[in-house]
Amino acid sequence: MTGAGTVDPAVTRVALISQFFPPEPVPIPLGLTRCLRRQGFEVDVLTGVPNYPTGIVHAGYPHRRPVMDEVDGLRVLRTPLHPSHDRSAVGRAANYLTWAASSTLLGSSLLRTADVALVYSSPATAAAAALTARLRWGIPYVLMVMDLWPDSVFATGFLTRGPARRVAETTLSRFTDLTYRWAEHVTVPSPGLRDTLAARGVPTEKVSVVYNWADEKLMQPTEPDPHLRTRLGLSPDDFVVLYGGNHGPAQDLGVAVAAMGQLRDLTDVHLVLVGDGVSKPALRTAAGELGLRTIHFVDPVAPEHMAAVMAAADIQLVCLADEPLFQITMPSKVQTILACGQPVLSCAPGDAARAVREAGAGFTTAPGNPQQLAQTIRLAHATPRAQLRAMGLAGLDHYRLLMSEGANAQVLAELLAAAAQGGSRSNGKRVRR
Template identity: 25%
Template sequence: MKILVVCQHYKPEPFRIADLCESLVKDGHEVTVVTGVPNYPEGKIYAGYEKKQNRNETLNGVKIHRCFTIPRKSGVFFRVLNYYSFSLSSQHYLSRFEEDFDVVFVYQLSPVMMASGALKYAKKHRKKVVLYCLDLWPESLIAGGIRKNSLIYKIFLHKSRRIYSRADTLLMASQSFESYFRETLKISDHNLQYLPQYAENVFDKIPMHSTHEPPYNFLFAGNIGGMQSVETIVEAARMLSSNEKIKIHVVGSGSEYSRCKALAEGLPNITFYGRQDIEKMPSFYTMADAGLVTMKADPVISLTIPGKVQSYMAAGLPVIGAIDGETVTVVNKANCGICVPSGDAAGLADTMRRLADNPESLVEYGRNARLYYQKTFRKQIFMEHLLKVLTACANSE
């Protein structure tokens, strides 16, 4: 198949979409990606992409075109500019794009407007659109501080409903999304399918611990933004600062990186490493005894499962969370860790302390994590499901 992929973010930005596209190419498909200029999460354009450099390139067999994008920098104003600059520039580019494809695939992160260009192309060329929803709109606005009764929310409710309803198939990264699509967005006549995220193959090749010995290493790996509540981990580290058996490692960057690192200054048991390339991540996962996941207390955020959860489980790491909602459901179902409520630093600290005093439970949770991942989230399962959907849309009239 010839597949047109539209997503505002792509390699070298840290999103799974690149691994997905490269896997499609390895399977013999032709993939073209329309994306933005890389600047996430720090909000600065990556080296090698300034001044219109590398707007067209091919990476590991994937053809890439990067549309004009204003970097997100910091603050709401620049984030809005970032969102709309890609939405408008990709619509302009795709309105004149004449290459023929079998199907259009949208990997929808925030904002939902990143799908607009794909929908325009599909309508003009009479192609089907498969939209994979990872961030639920307009609910994501509430997590960002927009009130539900505000004019902004109402505008984006209409806009989101219009975009989602124009897709031919909606894939959902979380089962909790379905009720929102049907009840709030009133999208009931669409093909809604649950397709949970997978972890890159590098993670399920990491050797599992058969025993655990002090010091016990707890790893947080991923974006450090306002939604991730990494300050909860820092506060837990403060409560554990005299416990020499526990070490915390934070790998990643984002808008809250500097603030969280400053909050941890002077604490002997927590280390910040900044963002690391995925090729370096196995060394951190091999060192870790368990993975940490934290998110803000928010009914919208709780609907999602952070992608790091699948990575931890693939690597056979117990999942230790200060988080609510869908992640708690998965962890409990898999019996692969312990979750306390979002923002509960004392509960998180107590959980780490209890695990350090009972390392046998780390072995059991880790084993359960990998078994559940292989049964439910494995990459092969994801790719087979996605290809079945894409093929059906490509072959339909």
């Protein structure tokens, strides 16, 4: 620490608390450590024994004891948990709760040396160790709320009814309220989530929007993949709507498939679905029943090649189901598309659609409505390609101004520095409302 009212990041030690961390395929926590070190902070990591996404502990790691590891030059303390990642409510609850307990009981050696903790709160139970350290030793923490608990738990189909649902909802609500209350500051990845927390009693001055930025080394404007269209039998003049990412219930891609069934007269319009997921077999079946040759399924693409694949299309699709929780969800796909300078076709509710409209980056249509999506595709198809490119550039400008690492890392650094010196409101530094 330095003199009154200032903090020198170079001597401020941050403990990042995240249940998931590489070698698990979770880029955001590792990205946070890198950006904080670029800001001058020293960073340690408290995480779990790696078992995501299979629910099987990765080779070379112990099941039942803590281990000190090194990743990307970081000191990483891994504490044990019940490995699970399936549809079992009991298994998933055990996974979350055992790590909450082990990180709290076994993470003290790392937490007690920190000036401030940063909690990547997905799941919300990841905050248990930080909350305990705050109450026991006065270690302040900044809470990064990635999704809304307990709402998101039940939205995934766990504990949909009965006494167990009521007990879980009450317990989780009280726990999350407690983590908000004891945090020095709370960050959220979307304006809608900020407003929801305020409606639930979290003081507005305590909540800032910190967007999840894209991997800017990979996701940036680039030349198109020269092989994608050829491989799919498409000409340079064909109009390509591309979706890249998970094919799951939340993405509701059946709406896009159904919309293509209403565009039979536009034989040059093609839908390309890149990726995988539990819904992919059903999507293939639905496309086959339509008998269309204008819907194409492509296997997942490595991240380092995805920007070029996107550039080979005319417009990028963002699709989410019409669910209340998704009103306040900002899928990282939005930032990725904007960072690549690509125009967007948003078939999503709430914050995702609002970002596209505010950026002037493309078109929006109501989620869950194939008829409206088909009409919007017709409108995009009729738009000159020069105008589509201009929309993509407008989105890139919007991303750089509000959603980039440069814009958000500084906000996060200021919040951590203020928390480390005793309170996010003590030094009058700028935070984003």
